[in-house]
Amino acid sequence: MNYLSVDKLSKSFGDKSLFQEISFGIDQGQKIALVGINGAGKSTLMKIIMGLEVADAGEVVFNQTIKVAYVHQNPVFDGQLSIYQTIFSESTSEVLNVIDQYQKALLVAETGKDNSDDLNVLMEQMDALQAWDYEYQVKEVLGKLGLHDTELPIGQLSGGQRKRVALAKAILEKPDLLLLDEPTNHLDLATIEWLEDYLSKANLALLMVTHDRYFLEKVTNEILELDAGSIHRYLGNYSYFLIKKAERREIEATEQEKAKSLYKKELDWIRRQPKARGTKAKYRVDAFEETKSKAFQHREEREVELQVSSRRLGSKILELDKLSKRFDAKVILDEFSYIFKKGDKIGIVGPNGAGKTTFLNMLTGAISPDSGLVTKGQTTAFGYYKQEEDSFDEAKRLIDIVKEIAEVVTLANGSVITASQFLNxxxxxxxxxxxxxAKLSGGERRRLQLLMVLIKTPNFLILDEPTNDLDIVTLNTVEDFLDNFPGCLIIVSHDRYFMDRLVDHLFVFQEEGKIKDFPGNYTDLREWEKEEAGKKTLATSQTTKKEASPKAEEPKAQNTAKASYKQKQEFVAIQAEIKENEEKKKALIEKINAGTEDHEQLMSWSQAIQEIDDTLENLEFRWLELSELDGIMD
Incomplete structure (x- = not known):
């Protein structure tokens, strides 16, 4: 069933054409990501589809029988309403409306007013709509998105919290088609992982703009690339898209070379013809113009090339001695000490509100600790890329903004270039x-903000959410630059791919202001946390068994630790079953990456992979239990 049709859509801003006569559709079960460089028109296209912008030509048609939900990049709500009121206001879901009425009726009953008749009617409606389970789902979604105090006014929330409210509202509407513009921006890592898991399993169609590569890999089964004003479709996930895009570029380059060769031959023919050409030659003249257009087609790659020099670091870089900080009763930092070394590449992780940005501001001296010392080396020069977008004079030109800092820039190889060349x-x-x-897109503004940090040639970079609004091409280039950055690097980011590639250890913000220095990247941390959780579950299970039979605990303590013949057989069988399921999963992934136009088949394969993952999780947990037994390997 077709949910959405975009037919011959065109949009320009002044003399800049974003896209011309693009067409595509979304069917039931399709989970599509829209990708492209900053300024390609992704957000504008999403706004046109959402009804926030008007196209120059073409139309957007939704299936009138389906329910559609939107989550804008920067959602706006009535600041006077509470979180709960916002989520339930203007809801098109009958179930949500009944739950809302029931909750309000309960509040009335708590005041002592007799409204038992109203409550009875609403309870019958809750029964008829099976809303009791749904009410539990509402609480679960709000909890997973970190929206615990639902009576808080929207006006008191941060941008990230408003994004969570918008996501909760859209998810609870139970839409058939969900449209998301940068859904992971301003979310912490735990929330992103929950959202990723939810969307990959949810029975809905999806169209989203995101630069989160792990998110793209797990959630989507199709990629739409907006490139040079045209739409290119790839059936498969992000890995498949990268392969097929490279192949497409090679084919286009070959065709352009052929067109240039043909153009030279046709140009010679054109020059030899008399000015008054006959009708018979008109078709060849038209073909010549088409060949000329193809041969000299200009592609705006917007490739970013980072070659900025950095200052030399001395032996003493930055030392933290027993730093402590609190706001009222909330402890942000509790006697944390660390001595930074040359080449340190540190990632910072922790839930929103844990104090990560406060910690960064203490390092740079913008905020003073309650106690402890921050000692900076004489040669240490900070470059601080902040999460909040810098405020630029909207009327000024790009070149003027850069020249205010430097007329010329020294590159890593020692050569000097002009401000204009640096911008290029x-x-x-x-x-x-x-x-x-004022004419820059959100991603272009963030790229300019990064430029303004690097032009000052820092040797200690602090990047607070640097991936927000940057396109994938720019991210890859920034990663290459940071990978070879000779100075110290601190990164706070919700982009797991970005963190995994660049950091070698993590500062993990924990409760009561404690920071754990973990040796590894984000994926290493998650694997370690799973192992620790498994050990705790196993220990709890063993403790429960002992408490259930206290009399048998003493005489059977040694016997229960020894693997029985049956347990050894089970252990071998589980190993074989794990291997078999992993092979099945690998085969299904290969099928998805190969692509198919049968979207129901793609959904079936995706669901099968999820079922295998669930089975593997249970098998691996049981394998872990058995592996603790003495003699199991004999």
Whole structure:
């Protein structure tokens, strides 16, 4: 069943054309990501589909029988309403409306007013709609998204919290088609993982703009690339898209070379013809113009090239001695000490509100600790890329903004280039450099913000959510640069791929202001946490068994630790079953990556992979239990 049709859509801003006569559709079960470089028009296209922008031409048609939900990049709500009121206001879900009425009736009853008749009617409606289970789901979704105090006014929430409210509202509407614009921005890692898991299993169609590569890999089964004003479709996940995109570029380059060769031959023919050409030759003239257009087609790659020099670091870089910080009763930091070394690449993880940004501000001296010392080396020069977007003079031109800091820039190889050349390396071509800041897209503004940090040649980089709004091409280039950055690096990011590639250990913010220095990247941390959780579960299970039979505990203590013949057989069988399921999963992944136009088949394969993952989790847990027994390997 078709849910959404985009037919011959075109949009331009002044002389800049974003896309021309693009067409695509979304069917039941399809989970599609829209990707492209910053400024390609992704957010504009999403706004047109959501009804927030008007196209120059073409139309967007939704199936009138389905329910559609939207989550905007920066959602706006009535600041006077509470979180709970916002989620339930203007709801199109009958179940949500009944739950809302029931909750309000309970509040009335608590005041002592007799409204038993109303409550009885609402309870019958709750029964008829099977809303009791749904009420539990409402609480679960709000809890997973960190929305515990639902009476807080929207006006008191941060941008990230408003994003969570928008996500909760959309999910609880139980839509057939969900549209998401940068859903992972401003979410912490635990929430992103929950959302990723939910969307990969949910029975709905999905269209989203995101730069989170792990999210793309797990959730989507199709990629739409907005490139040079056209739409290119890839049936498969992100890995498949990368392979097929490279193949497409090679084919296009070959075709362009052929067109250039043909153009030279046709140009010679055109020059030899008399000015008054006959009708018979008109078709060849038209074909010549088409060949010329193809041969000299300009592709705006916007490749970013980072080659900025950095200052030399001395032997003493930055030392933290027993730092402590609290706000009222909340402890942010409790006597934390660390001595930074050359080449340190540290990731910072922890839930929103744990104090990560406060910690960064203490390092740079913007905030003072309650106690303890921050000692900076004489040669240490900070470059601080903040989570909040810098405020630029909207009327000023790009080139003027950069020249205020430096007329020339020294590169890593020692060569010197002009401010204009430096902008060009950052993906701002000469033509764009003389346009006002007001015309930049969100991603382009963030790229400019990064440029303004690096132009000062820091040797200690602090990046607070640097991946927000940056396209995948820019992210890959930034990663290459940071991978070879000779100074110290601290990263706070919700982008797990970004963290995994760049950091070698983590500061993990825990309760009561404690920070754990973990040796490894984010994936290593998650694996370690799972292992620890498994050990705790196993210990709890063994303790429960002992408490259930206290009399038998003493005489059987040695016997229960020895593996029986039956347990050994089970252990061998589980190993074989794990291997068999892993092979099945690998085969299904290969099928998905190969692509198919049968979207129901894609959904079936995805569900089968999830079922295998659940089975493997149970098998591996049982394998872990048995592996603790003495003699199991004999």
């Amino acid at each position: 390396q950052f993906g701002f071509p000469p033509k764009q450099q003389h346009t006002p800041i």
